[in-house]
Amino acid sequence: MNKITTLLLSASDVNLLMQKYGIDRLMDDLTFRLIKEFENFNTLDTVIPIRSGFNYNTDHVGLVEWMPVYKTGEEVVIKVVGYHPKNPVKFNLPTILSTISSYDTKTGHLKGLVDGVLLTALRTGAASAVATKYMAHPESSTLGLIGCGAQSITQLHAISRLFPIKKVLIYDTDIEAVKSFKNRSALLGLDIDVLHKEIVNILSESDIICTETSIDVGEGPLFTEYNNKPHLHINAIGSDFPGKIELPINLLKESFVCPDFTEQAKKEGECQQLTDDQIGSDLYTVIQNYDEYKHLKDELTVFDSTGWALEDQVVMDLFLDLAHEFKIGMEVALENISEDVKNPYHFLFKSVNV
Numbered sequence: 001m002n003k004i005t006t007l008l009l010s011a012s013d014v015n016l017l018m019q020k021y022g023i024d025r026l027m028d029d030l031t032f033r034l035i036k037e038f039e040n041f042n043t044l045d046t047v048i049p050i051r052s053g054f055n056y057n058t059d060h061v062g063l064v065e066w067m068p069v070y071k072t073g074e075e076v077v078i079k080v081v082g083y084h085p086k087n088p089v090k091f092n093l094p095t096i097l098s099t100i101s102s103y104d105t106k107t108g109h110l111k112g113l114v115d116g117v118l119l120t121a122l123r124t125g126a127a128s129a130v131a132t133k134y135m136a137h138p139e140s141s142t143l144g145l146i147g148c149g150a151q152s153i154t155q156l157h158a159i160s161r162l163f164p165i166k167k168v169l170i171y172d173t174d175i176e177a178v179k180s181f182k183n184r185s186a187l188l189g190l191d192i193d194v195l196h197k198e199i200v201n202i203l204s205e206s207d208i209i210c211t212e213t214s215i216d217v218g219e220g221p222l223f224t225e226y227n228n229k230p231h232l233h234i235n236a237i238g239s240d241f242p243g244k245i246e247l248p249i250n251l252l253k254e255s256f257v258c259p260d261f262t263e264q265a266k267k268e269g270e271c272q273q274l275t276d277d278q279i280g281s282d283l284y285t286v287i288q289n290y291d292e293y294k295h296l297k298d299e300l301t302v303f304d305s306t307g308w309a310l311e312d313q314v315v316m317d318l319f320l321d322l323a324h325e326f327k328i329g330m331e332v333a334l335e336n337i338s339e340d341v342k343n344p345y346h347f348l349f350k351s352v353n354v
Ligand SMILES: NC(=O)c1ccc[n+]([C@@H]2O[C@H](COP(=O)([O-])OP(=O)(O)OC[C@H]3O[C@@H](n4cnc5c(N)ncnc54)[C@H](O)[C@@H]3O)[C@@H](O)[C@H]2O)c1
Pocket: 083, 085, 088, 095, 096, 120, 124, 146, 147, 148, 149, 150, 151, 152, 171, 172, 173, 174, 177, 212, 213, 214, 215, 216, 222, 236, 237, 238, 239, 240, 305, 306, 307, 308
């Protein structure tokens, strides 16, 4: 029988891999791999359609989306991701639930199926770190975090690997999220002061800001007043759905706005608020032509992060590589491969003969 198997990486496998490899080394490798991927990205080798999905408002708001990427001649990776902002309060579950799968394009075989919850948080942090590396001032030491949920931890982790962060200014509408942030972030082992501030102070005192709130559709922006440092860089993470925005249009118009994926950001990101001529180059263009964009480190910049499927492919491949290296995960014959490939009922012959 032609046995082909799928590598399953469960939540505990992913956690074990992170512990064995080290969370800092893992974040550094992920950030490095993302940069390499952005440097080499071209639309002939990698096909990425805008994500699609179902959104609903039954007893509360939610959506399930699929985010595909096709590496020509190699693999198709599809992340399926749910966003249900009432999850933490109603079900004690994360707002983002997700799985990522990888398919062999020679046969269509499912090569791997991996937890996407932690992997999404990791790659979203790493993508912000890459954008920050290319657009923020290199001596940036004060980081503002508006929204102190799950993503705020990996934003801090990833950015602190590249910048000498000393002070972290935090704000959340949920005071419990503010209170627990210090304990949650302590696991990163950073030498930082964490201070609870109003948004207006975060805007004026920070060198880098990440906005990662679950603000409702139609409720944005998060603020209207601001008096920022001239070199402020903002990673806008939470605007990732039609009508869901975090930043005021005036600030966007004054900034160089760099989307992760322009066509998607125009539908779902901060770019919804802008006309084409007000939108800057996307991140891979900035990276591939960095000499033209070096001046950005002294200017007001916004990374409009809606979440790009390429990032999911990079983080999944990293975990599949680590799983093989550490021999962690379970190989399962998930797909039904009949001994007679022209007869799906062939297994019945066996049971009749027994
Ligand atoms: N761009 C990407 O690639 C990407 C990836 C993952 C998540 N996200 C988005 O990031 C956001 C955060 O995700 P999460 O997993 O951290 O969710 P979470 O539920 O863990 O945290 C969100 C936090 O935002 C706070 N909040 C809501 N409204 C606020 C407001 N007006 N001002 C300040 N704080 C507010 C909530 O109290 C909560 O603590 C979501 O909108 C999600 O869709 C984007």
